[in-house]
Amino acid sequence: MSKELIVVLLVAPLVGFLINGLFGKWLKGSEKLSGWIGTLVVLVSLVCSIIVFASLHGGAAPFDETLYEWITGEGFAFNIGFHVDALTAVMLLVITGVGFLIHVYSIGYMHGDEGYTRYFAYLNLFVFAMLILVLGNNYLMMFVGWEGVGLCSYLLIGFWYDKQSATDAGKKAFIVNRIGDFGFLLGMFTLFAAFGTLDFGTMFDAAEADNFQKVFGASTLVIATLLLFVGAIGKSAQIPLYVWLPDAMEGPTPVSALIHAATMVTAGVYMIARSAVLYEIAHTGQVVAWIGVLTAFFAATIALTQNDIKRILAYSTVSQLGYMFVGVGVGAYASGVFHLVTHAFFKGLMFLTAGSVMHAMANELDMRKMGGLKSKMPITHLTFLVGALAIAGFPFLSGFWSKDEILHSAWGSNPLIYGIGLVTAFLTAFYMFRLIFVTFYGESRVEPEVASHLHESPPVMWVPLAILAIPSALIGLLLGWGGHESWFHEFTKNVFPEAHHDASGNVLVFMAISSVVGLAGIAFAWRRYSKRAPSDEPTGTFHGLLANKYYVDEVYNALIVQPVKNGSHFLLWKLVDNGVIDGIVNGVAALIRFIGGLLRRLQTGLVQAYIISMVLGIVLFLAYYLFFT
Amino acid sequence: MALEYYLVLSALLFTTGVIGVLIRRNAIIIFMCIELMLNAANLAFVAISRSLGEATGQVFVFFVMTVAAAEVAIGLAIIVSVFKHQQTINVDEVNSLKG
Numbered sequence: 001m002s003k004e005l006i007v008v009l010l011v012a013p014l015v016g017f018l019i020n021g022l023f024g025k026w027l028k029g030s031e032k033l034s035g036w037i038g039t040l041v042v043l044v045s046l047v048c049s050i051i052v053f054a055s056l057h058g059g060a061a062p063f064d065e066t067l068y069e070w071i072t073g074e075g076f077a078f079n080i081g082f083h084v085d086a087l088t089a090v091m092l093l094v095i096t097g098v099g100f101l102i103h104v105y106s107i108g109y110m111h112g113d114e115g116y117t118r119y120f121a122y123l124n125l126f127v128f129a130m131l132i133l134v135l136g137n138n139y140l141m142m143f144v145g146w147e148g149v150g151l152c153s154y155l156l157i158g159f160w161y162d163k164q165s166a167t168d169a170g171k172k173a174f175i176v177n178r179i180g181d182f183g184f185l186l187g188m189f190t191l192f193a194a195f196g197t198l199d200f201g202t203m204f205d206a207a208e209a210d211n212f213q214k215v216f217g218a219s220t221l222v223i224a225t226l227l228l229f230v231g232a233i234g235k236s237a238q239i240p241l242y243v244w245l246p247d248a249m250e251g252p253t254p255v256s257a258l259i260h261a262a263t264m265v266t267a268g269v270y271m272i273a274r275s276a277v278l279y280e281i282a283h284t285g286q287v288v289a290w291i292g293v294l295t296a297f298f299a300a301t302i303a304l305t306q307n308d309i310k311r312i313l314a315y316s317t318v319s320q321l322g323y324m325f326v327g328v329g330v331g332a333y334a335s336g337v338f339h340l341v342t343h344a345f346f347k348g349l350m351f352l353t354a355g356s357v358m359h360a361m362a363n364e365l366d367m368r369k370m371g372g373l374k375s376k377m378p379i380t381h382l383t384f385l386v387g388a389l390a391i392a393g394f395p396f397l398s399g400f401w402s403k404d405e406i407l408h409s410a411w412g413s414n415p416l417i418y419g420i421g422l423v424t425a426f427l428t429a430f431y432m433f434r435l436i437f438v439t440f441y442g443e444s445r446v447e448p449e450v451a452s453h454l455h456e457s458p459p460v461m462w463v464p465l466a467i468l469a470i471p472s473a474l475i476g477l478l479l480g481w482g483g484h485e486s487w488f489h490e491f492t493k494n495v496f497p498e499a500h501h502d503a504s505g506n507v508l509v510f511m512a513i514s515s516v517v518g519l520a521g522i523a524f525a526w527r528r529y530s531k532r533a534p535s536d537e538p539t540g541t542f543h544g545l546l547a548n549k550y551y552v553d554e555v556y557n558a559l560i561v562q563p564v565k566n567g568s569h570f571l572l573w574k575l576v577d578n579g580v581i582d583g584i585v586n587g588v589a590a591l592i593r594f595i596g597g598l599l600r601r602l603q604t605g606l607v608q609a610y611i612i613s614m615v616l617g618i619v620l621f622l623a624y625y626l627f628f629t
Numbered sequence: 630m631a632l633e634y635y636l637v638l639s640a641l642l643f644t645t646g647v648i649g650v651l652i653r654r655n656a657i658i659i660f661m662c663i664e665l666m667l668n669a670a671n672l673a674f675v676a677i678s679r680s681l682g683e684a685t686g687q688v689f690v691f692f693v694m695t696v697a698a699a700e701v702a703i704g705l706a707i708i709v710s711v712f713k714h715q716q717t718i719n720v721d722e723v724n725s726l727k728g
Contacts, residue, residue: 605727607659607720611650 001055001063006082009048009092010131016041016124024117031116035107038120042103042127046096053089057491062086064137064201076196083137083200086492090337091134091270094344098262099127101464105352106254108460109359119159119252126152130263134270139188139198142271146184146235149264150177156259157251169247176244180234187227191278194220204277221282228275229288232268238295238325242318243553249310253355256310261317261351262344269324269340273333273496280497285329289410292325293417293424298550300427304434305546307534308365309354312435316391317347319424323406326421332409333496334489338480339402341488342390346398346472350387352465356380356457357439362450367435368533372444376454381440383465388436390472392429393518397473400514401480408510422517429521437529445533635676642669656708656718660701667697 016038020027027034056062066081084092103123110119129148136142158170188198195203207221232238237245248260259265272279272288279285296319303315320343327336358365360377374381390397393404403425411418446454456462479488538544545551604610642665649662671690678686712718 603727605724607723608651608654615647615651 001052001060001084003065003067003082005048005051006063006084006135007067009045009052009096010082010128010135012041012044012048013124013127013131017121017128020117020121020124024121027117031111032107034117034120035103035110038124039100039103039107041124042096042100045092045127045131046100049089049092049096052084053093056084056086056089062494066137070140076192078140078198079138080141081137081199082135084135085495087270087273087337087495088134090341090492092131094341095127095130095134095263098344098348098468099130099258101468102254102258102262102348102352105257105355105461105464106252108458109254109355110252115159119156122152122155122159123255123258126156126259126264130267133267137200139191139200142274143184143188146231146267146271147181149259149267150174150181150235153177153248153259153264156255157248159251159255163250166250169244169250173244173248176241177234180231180241183227183230183234185231187224187229187231190220190224190227194224200274207277207281221278222284225275225278225282225284226287228271228278229268229284229291232271232288232325233291234268235271236265236268236321236325237318238268238291238322239298242295242299243556245318246311246314246549249308249314253310253351253358256314257348257351257355260314261347265317265321266324266340266344269321269328269336272325272328273337276328276333276496279328280331285331286414287329289326289329289413289417292322292327292329293410293420294322295319296322296326296424297420297427300424300431301546302549303431304427305534305538305543307368309357309367309435309439310351310365312431313347313350313354316428316432317343319428320347320391323403323421323424326410326417327406330406330409330413330417332406334492335402335405335409337492338488339399339406341479342398342402342472342476345468345475346387346390349465349468349472350384350391352461352468353380353384353387356461356465359457359461360454361446364450367439369445369447370439371442371446371533372440373446373454374440377440377456379456379462379465383462383469384440385436386469386473388432390476392432392522393425393514394522395511395515396477398471398476398480400511400518401476401486404511404514405480405484407514408507411510422513425514426517426521429518430525433522433525434529434534437525438533441530442533632676632680636673639669639673639676642666642672654719654721656711656720656723659720660704660708664697664701667693 019037020034024034027037052063062083062085064081064083066079068080069077070080071078103120106119106123110116113119126149129145129152131145133142133145133149136145154170154174157173158167160166191203192198195206197203197206234241245260245265249256251260279288299315299318299322303312303319306312306315320339324336324339324343327333327339329336356377357370357373357380360373360380361370364370386397390399393400407418407421407425410421444451480486538547548554646662646664646666646669649665650659653659653662671693674686674690674693678684708718711723715723717723
């Protein structure tokens with residue numbers, strides 16, 4: 001593994017961004033070219049990632065090198081440096097692998113769009129930023145990537161900027177993320193104050209050393225890790241900052257698949273897994289796990305009653321991210337990251353199939369207006385089914401392995417977390433198959449003019465679906481067979497601190513329970529929704545509460561948005577801006593005006609008056625020189 | 630003749646010019662008074678040049694006369710256009726620059 005390889009891996013998408021971003025005007029004539037340039041640069045990164053992965057798998061030592069010093073000052077230095085170990089390699093494969101397929105899919109999906117080249121420029125920039133995030137060997141590099149992906153997320157959510165709801169959603173995502181990023185920044189400051197560096201290696205070594213505990217005590221780390229977790233809450237859409245993710249579905253669907261399901265939103269999980277050493281010392285994992293499991297349950301309940309396909313998937317993503325946080329929270333870092341990987345594949349797949357449905361249905365997203373699509377779109381149906389089975393924990397598919405590992409570890413840490421997680425697993429299976437039955441089965445409720453040109457998507461779209469379906473189904477089995485002795489755990493065992501959770505109980509029993517719960521959810525959905533569509537009106541108070549998403553947006557609006565708006569309006573605008581600032585400016589002007597009013601008396605307009613003053617002046621000067629010098 | 634006589638004459642002419650500029654209201658008269666002041670200066674130049682036996686002052690006079698000629702051309706044109714505009718060349722009535 002050489003430095004050059006890493007640089008090529010990182011810079012390739014940037015090159016794509018520059019070509020598409022700067023010369024997009026000239027590429028506009030040939031849409032295909034622009035799309036393939038954007039796709040090929042990601043393919044370059046993918047090939048590099050595979051080489052990196054192969055060399056690490058072949059036993060190469062982790063790569064950690066500083067390219068150059070970025071910011072230096074007295075007593076500190078921030079470097080542009082890369083750290084590549086097993087965790088990074090896994091993330092690289094997910095980002096470039098899923099990213100590549102989504103780029104291919106986008107070539108078809110975005111066909112004929114006004115902003116075709118702009119789209120690929122943003123998407124390449126996103127891949128570049130995400131690679132910085134996972135490659136950096138210090139928190140500052142991670143933060144640069146963290147902000148970069150946030151920016152791209154904003155740009156792509158608001159991609160169709162002439163649509164009010166899209167620009168609003170973009171702003172919402174940006175502002176909510178800002179709250180989290182603020183926590184991340186404070187966390188970095190705290191760490192820097194304690195360690196004097198932001199380099200992972202140096203910091204983690206120092207944190208493990210005994211004298212750190214004596215000098216700073218664990219409380220510094222408790223504060224720092226919790227602040228970093230605030231960042232993760234924002235980026236990975238956990239309670240209470242999850243509200244931006246469902247709205248983010250306003251962006252193009254491949255964007256939802258890549259950014260808001262597979263990669264960016266998992267940055268928080270990656271960050272905690274990367275900082276595992278700190279969380280172990282600070283013992284703040286329990287907070288992470290509780291936030292995670294509550295989010296998982298909460299989001300799953302909302303997903304039960306939604307009728308918009310992409311929104312269901314969005315709440316499902318929030319819920320699954322919760323599982324990942326349970327994993328990293330209870331100390332099962334490898335399991336959390338494992339779920340991240342499997343989730344990236346099956347959720348990416350499901351978003352792309354949702355996009356395929358939208359493509360066929362003339363951008364209709366309400367599944368009450370679908371039904372019976374199975375015969376019209378066989379490949380889409382089949383691939384979605386694979387994804388849904390995987391997320392529902394159907395035995396031997398991906399989600400089954402990764403979710404089960406997390407639940408098993410949760411049991412060892414706190415049975416209550418396990419219980420909530422298990423209920424969530426049931427809900428997950430239920431809402432996913434509710435979606436499947438209502439959309440693909442039963443009678444067609446498609447409107448006639450849409451039904452007439454209902455068709456399977458073109459190959460450039462369904463081939464990525466088919467390719468993604470394979471890892472979605474099998475990756476869990478390949479990487480996860482053997483539970484805590486699985487290939488994945490072996491590969492990443494040097495990255496994470498020694499697992500302290502108690503892997504008690506028979507694994508097979510847990511697997512059996514999870515399977516039964518998942519199958520029960522599927523069966524329950526089949527019983528309820530295989531024949532009829534969901535009702536238009538909520539059927540009870542609780543149903544209404546769920547359908548309105550617990551009124552969280554309304555509560556935030558009343559408690560935070562409106563006070564801020566009112567404060568801005570009355571205090572900042574009317575009082576400070578109009579009163580104080582304008583008052584000062586106008587006051588200065590009025591003073592000048594007053595003085596000018598006095599002086600203008602001198603300006604009589606009579607030439608002779610001026611001449612008299614001139615002559616008097618000359619006489620006075622002459623007199624002075626003649627008589628006083 | 631002694632230099633003083635010329636200088637006294639020059640001072641008298643200059644003072645006449647200044648007083649004329651200050652007290653007369655007719656723009657053309659004022660203008661003539663300015664010419665008077667210029668020529669007073671010219672007289673002093675020539676007288677001093679002669680007494681010092683040096684030609685520099687006389688050369689200056691030519692410059693002053695050139696400038697005066699140009700000034701007359703422009704100044705009269707201004708007066709004509711002011712008259713066209715205001716129907717008067719009384720400087721007291723031309724006061725639209727009053728602040």
